[in-house]
Amino acid sequence: MIILGIDTSCDDTCVALIKVNDKRPGFSILSNIISSQVKLHAKYGGVYPSLARREHQKNLPVVFKKATGKTNFSDIDLIGVTVGPGLEPCLYTGVNFTRDLALKLKRPLIPINHLEAHILINWLESSNILMPAVCLTVSGGHTVLFLMKKIGEYKLLGETRDDAAGECFDKVARILGLGYPGGPIISKEAEKYEIKNNKYKVRLPRPMIYTKDYDFSFSGLKTAVLYQYQKSKIKNKKYKQAMCEEVQQAIIDVLIHKTLKAAKDYGVQTIILGGGVAANKELREQLKRKIEKELPNVRYLMPAVRYCTDNGVMIASAAFLNKKEKIDLQQIKANANLKI
Numbered sequence: 655m656i657i658l659g660i661d662t663s664c665d666d667t668c669v670a671l672i673k674v675n676d677k678r679p680g681f682s683i684l685s686n687i688i689s690s691q692v693k694l695h696a697k698y699g700g701v702y703p704s705l706a707r708r709e710h711q712k713n714l715p716v717v718f719k720k721a722t723g724k725t726n727f728s729d730i731d732l733i734g735v736t737v738g739p740g741l742e743p744c745l746y747t748g749v750n751f752t753r754d755l756a757l758k759l760k761r762p763l764i765p766i767n768h769l770e771a772h773i774l775i776n777w778l779e780s781s782n783i784l785m786p787a788v789c790l791t792v793s794g795g796h797t798v799l800f801l802m803k804k805i806g807e808y809k810l811l812g813e814t815r816d817d818a819a820g821e822c823f824d825k826v827a828r829i830l831g832l833g834y835p836g837g838p839i840i841s842k843e844a845e846k847y848e849i850k851n852n853k854y855k856v857r858l859p860r861p862m863i864y865t866k867d868y869d870f871s872f873s874g875l876k877t878a879v880l881y882q883y884q885k886s887k888i889k890n891k892k893y894k895q896a897m898c899e900e901v902q903q904a905i906i907d908v909l910i911h912k913t914l915k916a917a918k919d920y921g922v923q924t925i926i927l928g929g930g931v932a933a934n935k936e937l938r939e940q941l942k943r944k945i946e947k948e949l950p951n952v953r954y955l956m957p958a959v960r961y962c963t964d965n966g967v968m969i970a971s972a973a974f975l976n977k978k979e980k981i982d983l984q985q986i987k988a989n990a991n992l993k994i
Contacts, residue, residue: 656684656725657732659970660718662748663740663768664795665691665701667713669721670966671730674974681778681974686967687721689713696834700824707743714751721966727759734973737765738992739796745988753983764973765986768964769798769994772928774805774975775968776955784923784953788916791994792909792937793929794820794835797870799912800994801920805975808994811916812868819905819931822872826879826901830894840898841934847899854896856882858904863911870912875904906937910944917949924953933962 661668671684691709695701735752738745756763773789787802788811797814817825820837827836832843858878861871879901886893917925925945931937938956945954961967 655731655974656729657734657970657974658722658730659734659766659966659968659973660714660748660752661736661768661771661964661966661969662710662714662744662751663736663738664744664964665695665706665709666964667691667710667717668964668966668969669714669717670970671721671725672967672970672974680781681967681971683967684725685721685723686965687717688965689717692835699828699834701741703741703743706741707747710744710747714747718751730759730761732764732973732977733759733761734764734766734969734976735986736768736771736969737986738768738989740768740988740990742988742990745990749986749988753986757983762977763981763983763986764976764978765981766969766972766976767992767994769796769992770808770976771968771972772932772957772962773802773926774972775928775957775961775965776926777975778957778961778967778971780955783926783955786920786922787924787926788913788920788922789926789928790909790913791929792819792927792931794818794824794837794931796929797872797909798994799868799870799916801916801922802926810994812870812912814870814872816871816873817876819870819872819909820929822876822905823901823931825876826897829876829880829883830897832894832898837931837934840902841936843895843898844902844936847895854888854893856893856896856900858882858900860904860907860911863908868912868916870908872905872908875901902934902936906934906940909937910941913941914944914948917945917952922952924955925949927954927956928962930963932956933959
């Protein structure tokens, strides 16, 4: 079975083709093309929806042609498209394009929840995943913790009340004058921090880390950075490195604490990580060490770094894992605030 996946939820235009092997479980990647708009939005310090939509409209036919190549369209068995959550103008670009394509090819179209797809990409290499599982999806627009009983059956445990972790990284990077997107830049600067040779000691709060719920809040962390940075008389590279290291660690501490709390409270067999911020090296490694120490019998899954950020492979994978009876194409619509 060959499956087409399309994602235009934010500022990346993504198209991929995957093949599901019939004889043995698993997926083969036939193509995975991504057109990024990062440079276009960098000067604004964030994504402008109307500008992103225009670029999607221009790029999607080109990316689609590159991804499908010489593929015979009659060989495509199933199509998946992100319907939400995301930026509504961007989502509709992908939905309208894919709906027309499905109608033309007379193929079933599966509406995909973007948050779920970030988790289901882990099935790319692991098919025998024990349930229940606690899933942490952490990205630029979302920080969500949910309980997964099986594919398609979820219980929302907690989410961010204000800024998502990725948004916090972006805003802190803007305060420090480091550029956009903030996550990779802050991670890179944090790696340069040498505690023994650095006289700048920064201490920031861990918002909501010990509350009894599973919700997150990172707006206060960003504000704390702003106040400390404004008061500081020295704003050199070493100081910024110290700030980056502490911001990153504060976010990681909260994410890990809440995730392990949920895993213990619900007695899960697996912890699954997904989303763009899941590419953060420290988050991946520290979460792994904590699980090995505190929950040695719980399995830990995280996608390869190249599949953490938005991509068509995760949409195609989710389409296969959610394939159902044919859905009326006219009922498939974008929903910017779609929940898990």
